[in-house]
Structure formats: structure tokens, C-alpha cells
Amino acid sequence: xxxxxxxxxxxxxxxxxxxxxxxxxxxxxxxxxxxxxxxxxxxxxxxxxxxxxxxxxxxxxxxxxxxxxxxxxxxxxxxxxxxxxxxxxxxxxxxxxxxxxxxxxxxxxxxxxxxxxxxxxxxxxxxxxxxxxxxxxxxxxxxxxxxxxxxxxxxxxxxxxxxxxxxxxxxxxxxxxxxxxxxxxxxxxxxxxxxxxxxxxxxxxxxxxxxxxxxxxxxxxxxxxxxxxxxxxxxxxxxxxxxxxxxxxxxxxxxxxxxxxxxxxxxxxxxxxxxxxxxxxxxxxxxxxxxxxxxxxxxxxxxxxxxxxxxxxxxxxxxxxxxxxxxxxxxxxxxxxxxxxxxxxxxxxxxxxxxxxxxxxxxxxxxxxxxxxxxxxxxxxxxxxxxxxxxxxxxxxxxx
Ligand SMILES: Cc1cc2nc3c(=O)[nH]c(=O)nc-3n(C[C@H](O)[C@H](O)[C@H](O)COP(=O)(O)OP(=O)(O)OC[C@H]3O[C@@H](n4cnc5c(N)ncnc54)[C@H](O)[C@@H]3O)c2cc1C
Numbered sequence: 001x002x003x004x005x006x007x008x009x010x011x012x013x014x015x016x017x018x019x020x021x022x023x024x025x026x027x028x029x030x031x032x033x034x035x036x037x038x039x040x041x042x043x044x045x046x047x048x049x050x051x052x053x054x055x056x057x058x059x060x061x062x063x064x065x066x067x068x069x070x071x072x073x074x075x076x077x078x079x080x081x082x083x084x085x086x087x088x089x090x091x092x093x094x095x096x097x098x099x100x101x102x103x104x105x106x107x108x109x110x111x112x113x114x115x116x117x118x119x120x121x122x123x124x125x126x127x128x129x130x131x132x133x134x135x136x137x138x139x140x141x142x143x144x145x146x147x148x149x150x151x152x153x154x155x156x157x158x159x160x161x162x163x164x165x166x167x168x169x170x171x172x173x174x175x176x177x178x179x180x181x182x183x184x185x186x187x188x189x190x191x192x193x194x195x196x197x198x199x200x201x202x203x204x205x206x207x208x209x210x211x212x213x214x215x216x217x218x219x220x221x222x223x224x225x226x227x228x229x230x231x232x233x234x235x236x237x238x239x240x241x242x243x244x245x246x247x248x249x250x251x252x253x254x255x256x257x258x259x260x261x262x263x264x265x266x267x268x269x270x271x272x273x274x275x276x277x278x279x280x281x282x283x284x285x286x287x288x289x290x291x292x293x294x295x296x297x298x299x300x301x302x303x304x305x306x307x308x309x310x311x312x313x314x315x316x317x318x319x320x321x322x323x324x325x326x327x328x329x330x331x332x333x334x335x336x337x338x339x340x341x342x343x344x345x346x347x348x349x350x351x352x353x354x355x356x357x358x359x360x361x362x363x364x365x366x367x368x369x370x371x372x373x374x375x376x377x378x379x380x381x382x383x384x385x386x387x388x389x390x391x392x393x394x395x396x397x398x399x400x
Contacts, residue, residue, distance in 0.1 A: 002027045006129040008122045008142055010034030013266025013283035014135030015105035019060055020291035022112040032109065033120040035136075041102055042241060044165040044199075045095045045192020047173075047277035052284065053094070059288050063108045070104065071096040072193045076172035079344040080232055082179060086340040088348070093173060095192035101280070125262050131300065132262045133290075135283075138252055140268035150264065151255025156248045157273065158330050160213070161202040163244060164225075168236035170197045175347065176232045177336060182210025184332055187229050188275075199238060200274060201225055202329060213246060221246075249273055249326065253319070257311070258304040265290060270315060272322035275329060276351065282318065286311055321351035328355070335360055 005021055007014040010032045018030045048071075056064035071094040078087045106116060123141045125132040134142035143150055169191045177186040185203040192198055208214055213221055222238050229238075252271045257264045266283030290307045297303035328335070328350035335343050342364050349355055355363055 002029065003130045004029045004128065005031070005131045005133065006122075006126050007032040007133040007135050007265075008125075009134070009136035009140075009266075009268070010036075010102070010106065010116065010118070011135060011137060011266060011283065012101060012105065012280050013268075013287055014133060015102065015109050016063075016284050017133060017135065017265060017287035017290060018109045018114040019063060019105065019112060020287055021294070022109070022114050023060060024291060024295055026113060030113075031115040031117060033117050033122045035121040036118065038106070038116075038118045039099070039103070041098050042243070043098045043163050044196065044241075045097045045190065046101070046198075046280045047190060048094050048096070048281050050092055050094075052281045055285065055288060059291075060108070063104060066104045066108070067096060067101065068094075070100050070193060072191050074170075074172055074190065077175070077344070077348075078172045079175040079177070079340060079347060081177045081336065081340045081343060083231070084340045086344040087172070088344055090173075090348070093190070095190045095198070097192050097194055097196070098280075100193065130261060131294075133265050134262060134268045135265040136268055138250060138267040138271050140264070142262060143254070143264055143268050146259055146262075149256070149259050152252065153254075154250050154252045156250055157326050158248070159202050159204055159326075160208045160246045160248060161200055161274070162221075162240070162246045163274075164199045164201060164222075165196050165239045165241070166199045166233060166236050167195060167239070168197055168199075168233050169195060170232075174232055175344075176229050177332075178228045178231075180207065180211060180228065183207035184336060185211070185228060186329075186332070187225075187232070189232070196239075199229075201229075204330070204332075208246070251319075251323070251326075257308040261300060263290065263304050263307070269311075270319070272315075272318055273326040275325045276318070276322045278318055278322070282315065285314075289314075320353065324353055324356070325350045331356065338364070 005028060007018055014032050018032050021028050022030055053064060053068055056067060073092055073094050075090060075092045076087060077090055078085055110116060125142060134140050136142055170189045174189045177184055183204055183206055185207050187199050187201045189197045189199040216224060218240060222240060226233060226238050254264060254269055257269050265286050267279060272278050289311050293303040293307040297306055335346050338360060345364060346360055
């Protein structure tokens with residue numbers, strides 16, 4: 001069946017949905033309206049993990065290949081606390097420039113026959129469309145006008161953050177915690193290609209005003225941050241995009257994600273704190289799920305209801321992880337005085353719902369013991385039941 005779809009917002013969510021729907025049925029009439037000019041975007045690079053590449057590969061191998069080709073990868077993390085550092089070998093992670101990702105998705109959408117209209121600001125659902133997709137980000141105008149219907153709830157984090165870039169290319173996922181007379185301020189950075197890295201800086205409101213960041217103009221603020229993070233920047237500048245400013249993170253949820261033929265996608269539907277680096281992945285997965293639901297259900301209301309049900313359920317654990325991760329940083333004084341390798345280990349556990357309630361040193365000890373136990377279990381599984389029984393018998397005989 002030929003369907004007319006209007007996507008409002010040319011971010012990852014809107015562009016990827018357009019790609020998937022056009023692949024499903026080339027006769028669909030699909031337009032993406034993006035308020036900004038082509039090639040302009042906010043933010044810097046974003047992180048993602050192997051699982052996303054696998055899912056992209058299943059849904060559209062061509063764009064998956066392009067995304068992987070233009071991403072950088074790392075498998076180490078380093079945490080600098082004052083002048084001490086701890087390095088940790090971990091899972092493979094990826095980074096890609098937001099700019100590059102949008103360019104690749106837009107190119108693919110166009111090649112498939114999607115109409116892309118830039119400098120096209122849409123505040124109301126256009127008439128005549130079978131489906132209108134609000135992929136217009138966290139401040140979605142289409143959602144805000146119907147906030148009561150959607151049951152929109154927002155809460156603001158306590159800490160201040162700014163999303164910056166730098167020409168310093170970090171060779172590992174880098175955390176830098178700096179102590180000032182007004183409290184701690186920290187940055188985390190990762191390379192994403194094109195000779196740049198992302199650098200997100202965060203601090204408590206007390207440190208923010210104490211350091212005068214609330215009063216400093218853009219250039220003064222950057223100079224101050226460059227001094228505070230000189231140890232990891234190696235003389236490279238921090239760069240702010242036009243319009244970039246200090247913010248507090250808004251966590252957004254909606255009770256329902258659709259209204260008639262209007263459906264919410266990506267950040268317009270939900271946000272998760274940036275410290276878990278998941279928003280883009282979730283936006284792309286929303287698109288996969290919505291495209292799948294539209295394929296499986298002939299009636300639009302059924303498809304939209306199935307999409308909402310599935311994604312709301314899948315998001316629960318990520319939303320919980322994001323809340324605990326944001327809290328970990330808000331409670332930084334609880335962890336920052338541990339020896340760096342312990343602090344770093346607990347930084348890796350920041351999604352845990354238990355950690356805020358257990359003394360950090362005790363949690364660290366329990367986690368290590370559980371890790372050793374798990375290693376023993378894995379060894380036993382690997383040896384197989386007979387070898388494990390023999391091992392057990394030998395150790396009991398020795399005790400006797
Ligand atoms: C500091 C920070 C760091 C982050 N780091 C990561 C990370 O490492 N990994 C990760 O996965 N995610 C990260 N994210 C989250 C990620 O950026 C978002 O979750 C993702 O961009 C959501 O995609 P989207 O397409 O839903 O929305 P957006 O990318 O926001 O796109 C929405 C688009 O809609 C357009 N638009 C808005 N209003 C209109 C209108 N009226 N008419 C037409 N167009 C309109 C906008 O111009 C925009 O292009 C981070 C976010 C922040 C704040």
C-alpha cells in the first residue's frame with residue numbers, strides 16, 4: 001500500500017526511519033523536514049557499541065557499512081584524578097561525528113528517493129499525510145502543543161554541563177577529574193574522527209558559580225576550562241559550537257507516544273542522561289521498531305500501539321541505568337577520594353541501583369569477590385561437569 005509519511009526533524013531518528021520505510025516499500029511518499037540548513041548541527045561526536053552496528057547491519061547493510069567505516073574505535077578507558085591516572089581495558093566502543101552520521105544518513109535517504117527539505121520549520125502536523133512523525137528532538141514543538149495528551153514529564157538534573165569539542169585526539173575514553181577551590185569539575189572525552197574529540201564538561205552548581213562560569217563570557221569560560229584540563233588537553237584548544245551553552249540535563253518521558261496519526265520518535269519521546277551515551281542508539285532503535293510495527297500491522301492504530309508498547313518496555317532498564325549514572329556524578333564526593341583504580345572501577349558500576357546504598361569500599365570488595373566467583377564459575381563451565389566434579393573431589397580430599 002502506498003503511504004504518505006512526513007517526518008519532522010532530520011536528526012538520526014527521522015532520517016533513519018525514512019530510510020527503513022523507503023526500503024520496505026519504494027512507492028511510499030516520504031518527506032523529511034529539517035529546520036536547520038543541511039550540514040549544520042549541534043553537538044560533536046557520539047558514542048555507541050558493537051550491538052548497534054549489528055542491528056544496523058540487519059536493517060540496512062549499506063548505511064551500516066558507511067557508519068562503521070567513518071567511526072573510530074577504542075577499547076581502553078583512562079581516568080585522571082588530580083595527577084594520578086588509572087587505565088582500564090574494557091569493551092570495544094565506537095565514536096562518530098554527529099555531523100558525519102547525519103551526512104551519511106541523509107545521503108542514503110536521498111539515494112533511496114526520500115525528499116529532504118532543509119530550512120523547513122514545521123510547528124503543526126501538515127495536512128494530507130497518513131503518518132506524521134515527530135522526530136523533532138527534546139524540545140519537540142509537535143509534542144509540546146499536545147503535552148497533556150502525551151503525558152509529558154520532565155525533570156532537570158542538578159549538575160551543569162557543556163558539550164564541547166577539541167582538536168586533542170584522545171587515544172582512549174578519557175575521564176579527567178580536577179579539584180578546584182570551589183569543588184570538583186570533570187570532563188570526559190573521546191575521539192570520533194576528523195582530528196577531533198568530544199569533550200563534555202560537568203560540575204555541581206556550587207562549583208559552577210564558585211568558578212564564575214555563570215558570569216564568564218564564552219571566550220573567558222573556554223580559557224578557564226582549558227587551564228583546568230591542561231593536563232589532558234596537551235595544549236589543544238576547547239571549541240564551542242555557535243549557540244553552545246551551559247545547561248542542566250532534561251530527562252523527558254511521555255505516558256503515550258502517539259495521538260491519531262502523530263507519533264513520537266527518538267528524543268521527542270524520551271531522553272536518557274548523556275553519561276550513558278545511548279540517546280542516538282535509542283533513537284535509531286525506535287526507528288527500527290516503528291518501521292517493523294508498520295510492516296507487521298495493516299491498521300495504523302495497531303502499529304503505533306505495538307511500537308509504543310515494545311519500546312516503552314525495552315527502555316525501562318536503560319532509563320534506570322541513566323538515572324543512576326547521572327546520580328553517580330551528582331554524588332561524586334562519595335567516590336572521588338577512593339584510590340584511583342577503585343574510583344575508576346566504581347565509575348564503571350555507576351548504573352547500579354545498589355551502589356548508592358552500600359558504602360563504596362564495601363561495594364568494591366563485594367564486586368571483586370563476585371567477579372572472582374564468576375571467573376571460577378566460568379572455569380567450571382569451560383571444564384565441563386565431569387572435570388568440575390573431579391576438581392571438587394580433589395579439593396575435598398585435600399581438605400580431609
Ligand atoms: C552532551 C550530550 C552528549 C551526548 N552524547 C551521546 C553519545 O555519546 N551517544 C549517544 O548515543 N547519544 C548521545 N547524546 C544524545 C543524542 O544526541 C540524542 O539522543 C540524539 O541526537 C537523538 O536523536 P533525534 O533524531 O531523536 O533528535 P535530534 O538529534 O535532536 O534531531 C532533531 C532534529 O529536529 C530538528 N527540528 C527541531 N524542531 C524542528 C521543527 N519545528 N521543524 C523541523 N525540524 C525541527 C532539529 O533541528 C534536529 O535536527 C548526547 C546528548 C548530549 C546532550
